[in-house]
Amino acid sequence: MTLHRLAGGQANRRRRSFYDGIATALIVLAAVIVLTPLVLVLAYLIGRGLGSLDLAFFTQLPAPAGEAGGGVAQAVVGTLELLAVASVIGLVIGIGTGVFVAEYPGHPLVPTVRLLSDALIGIPSIVMGVVAYALLVIPLRHFNGLSGGVSLGLIMIPYVVRGTDEVMRLVPRSVREAGFALGLPRWRVILSVVIPSAASGIVTGAMLAMARVAGEAAPLLFTAFGNQYWNFDPFKPVAALPLVIYTYSISPYDSWHRIASAASLLLVVFVLLTTLLTRLVFRRRT
Amino acid sequence: MDQPTTPPTPSRRQAAGRLARRENGRFPVGDRLFDLIVLLLAGCILAITALIVLVLFLGGDLALRKYGLGFLTGTTWDPVRQEFGALPFIIGTLVTSFGALLLAVPLAVGSALFVSEYAPRVVAEPVSYLIELLAAIPSVVYGFWGIFVLAPVVRSIQLHIFMSPSLRNIGLLRSTPTGLGLFTAILILTVMIIPFTASVARDVLRLVPRDQREAAYALGATRWEVMRHAVLPYARAGIMGGVLLSLGRALGETMAVTMVIGNRVAIPHSLFAQTATMASVIANEFTEATSPAYLSSLILVGLILFLITILVNVVARVLIHRLTPKGIT
Numbered sequence: 001m002t003l004h005r006l007a008g009g010q011a012n013r014r015r016r017s018f019y020d021g022i023a024t025a026l027i028v029l030a031a032v033i034v035l036t037p038l039v040l041v042l043a044y045l046i047g048r049g050l051g052s053l054d055l056a057f058f059t060q061l062p063a064p065a066g067e068a069g070g071g072v073a074q075a076v077v078g079t080l081e082l083l084a085v086a087s088v089i090g091l092v093i094g095i096g097t098g099v100f101v102a103e104y105p106g107h108p109l110v111p112t113v114r115l116l117s118d119a120l121i122g123i124p125s126i127v128m129g130v131v132a133y134a135l136l137v138i139p140l141r142h143f144n145g146l147s148g149g150v151s152l153g154l155i156m157i158p159y160v161v162r163g164t165d166e167v168m169r170l171v172p173r174s175v176r177e178a179g180f181a182l183g184l185p186r187w188r189v190i191l192s193v194v195i196p197s198a199a200s201g202i203v204t205g206a207m208l209a210m211a212r213v214a215g216e217a218a219p220l221l222f223t224a225f226g227n228q229y230w231n232f233d234p235f236k237p238v239a240a241l242p243l244v245i246y247t248y249s250i251s252p253y254d255s256w257h258r259i260a261s262a263a264s265l266l267l268v269v270f271v272l273l274t275t276l277l278t279r280l281v282f283r284r285r286t
Numbered sequence: 287m288d289q290p291t292t293p294p295t296p297s298r299r300q301a302a303g304r305l306a307r308r309e310n311g312r313f314p315v316g317d318r319l320f321d322l323i324v325l326l327l328a329g330c331i332l333a334i335t336a337l338i339v340l341v342l343f344l345g346g347d348l349a350l351r352k353y354g355l356g357f358l359t360g361t362t363w364d365p366v367r368q369e370f371g372a373l374p375f376i377i378g379t380l381v382t383s384f385g386a387l388l389l390a391v392p393l394a395v396g397s398a399l400f401v402s403e404y405a406p407r408v409v410a411e412p413v414s415y416l417i418e419l420l421a422a423i424p425s426v427v428y429g430f431w432g433i434f435v436l437a438p439v440v441r442s443i444q445l446h447i448f449m450s451p452s453l454r455n456i457g458l459l460r461s462t463p464t465g466l467g468l469f470t471a472i473l474i475l476t477v478m479i480i481p482f483t484a485s486v487a488r489d490v491l492r493l494v495p496r497d498q499r500e501a502a503y504a505l506g507a508t509r510w511e512v513m514r515h516a517v518l519p520y521a522r523a524g525i526m527g528g529v530l531l532s533l534g535r536a537l538g539e540t541m542a543v544t545m546v547i548g549n550r551v552a553i554p555h556s557l558f559a560q561t562a563t564m565a566s567v568i569a570n571e572f573t574e575a576t577s578p579a580y581l582s583s584l585i586l587v588g589l590i591l592f593l594i595t596i597l598v599n600v601v602a603r604v605l606i607h608r609l610t611p612k613g614i615t
Contacts, residue, residue: 030396096327122599124538215424
């Protein structure tokens with residue numbers, strides 16, 4: 001900062017406080033502008049979707065195009081199926097890697113694993129879809145739920161790694177040392193002392209990762225593909241809520257638009273509740 | 287969470303392990319087994335990364351050999367004549383991403399300043415939580431909102447331009463008023479990437495030492511002068527990391543962009559032009575790609591997207607890591 005600007009007469013001082021006022025106004029305005037879309041999106045979803053989020057939405061299959069009524073029960077269940085497959089992959093590899101990164105800080109592979117896991121977060125979800133397509137759709141010769149679940153699982157892994165790593169490093173050193181002092185081997189200290197005291201954090205981290213992939217549509221377009229009917233076979237196409245939102249909102253039918261808005265509202269409520277829960281858990285911990 | 291406890295030093299832990307081992311011969315087996323399992327799971331990360339690179343290279347190989355580097359500069363994308371060049375999508379991706387960045391960065395930094403420096407705690411806490419929520423809303427939901435709320439607004443802007451004799455002949459504003467196109471995509475992307483810059487900027491601003499501010503205040507600086515000359519320069523590199531993180535997001539953002547950009551294979555010549563991005567062309571055409579060259583070209587587009595986003599993200603992480611005791615976000 002140049003000193004001569006701070007010195008100077010009354011007029012100068014007035015000009016500086018004028019600029020200060022402008023800056024304050026602009027900064028407040030920036031915050032308001034940033035939050036406006038959130039309010040607009042939520043208001044629109046509630047206004048349009050709440051009425052359509054009825055029993056039929058959860059219990060009925062889609063009505064024929066253009067006809068009123070019907071639901072997307074198969075997509076609600078399909079999303080749960082996909083999440084189940086994704087969680088098996090995402091949680092096992094994610095928590096395992098998180099434990100490795102947090103508990104073996106001296107291991108030569110840790111920096112590489114951490115860097116790669118961070119880099120994986122940045123990979124566009126659609127690229128993960130392409131990978132799952134090449135691995136599981138091409139060999140099986142048709143779209144299938146398994147490939148969709150795998151693509152979501154791949155996306156989940158780095159989020160779970162980071163969540164696990166962060167909460168495990170919050171466990172104080174003294175807790176571990178108390179375990180060692182009892183003569184416990186390292187694996188018992190990790191499994192029976194460190195993980196239980198970080199459990200609530202690991203669980204919320206996992207839920208956050210699940211909420212994140214629950215709304216993913218891009219990798220499912222050419223893996224799970226979507227389905228208008230019930231399907232419990234992982235080797236056949238499976239419906240998913242994000243896919244319903246996509247196909248229904250670009251369709252010309254008003255009844256489908258309403259279902260898309262209800263599905264959007266459902267996803268957003270799920271995501272908001274999970275983030276809120278995470279925040280509460282972490283606030284209690286720190 | 288601001289003060290991560292450092293894990294026990296390895297030497298200490300090894301000492302504890304040695305002690306245990308001396309007393310009971312069973313322990314090393316359990317430890318070694320556990321080490322192996324954890325190492326295998328962590329190794330999956332390495333394997334997955336290698337697999338992604340391998341799959342994309344193998345998948346894109348056909349197109350790479352057929353079109354060579356001309357793939358990057360070709361402007362025809364014609365599945366019928368089997369001629370593929372990705373330049374329109376590369377330009378579409380760059381224009382939408384940097385356009386969104388241009389709008390998002392000032393807003394993000396402004397709101398980060400608001401949260402960390404201007405607002406009282408009671409206001410700052412919920413506001414920063416709400417900003418983070420912006421990142422949690424699924425892309426496809428933004429797309430839905432874009433189609434039904436944003437696109438009509440953009441359409442009326444386009445109609446206004448169309449009706450006005452002075453504006454309608456400006457090349458950059460020329461368009462068919464559909465509401466779907468480059469501008470709508472940029473607006474949606476802006477909203478979606480703001481939280482990434484904002485949350486990193488907020489955390490970096492909090493790390494600026496108090497002395498830095500107080501020294502400037504002691505000189506008689508106004509609050510804005512303190513921000514501009516003492517706080518922001520100190521946080522610059524970290525904020526840059528956050529900006530790159532946002533850029534990485536914008537480059538790969540798929541659903542919302544696909545739903546509002548119009549999906550025309552053409553290099554955009556106006557602000558409202560209908561165009562396509564790398565991610566949107568994959569989303570749109572992947573299920574229709576019947577010939578091997580077509581599919582391979584789409585996978586090659588995926589590979590280019592992958593390489594660009596990895597590069598941007600690694601640089602962002604390095605910038606952020608270097609500035610903070612632990613990685614933020």
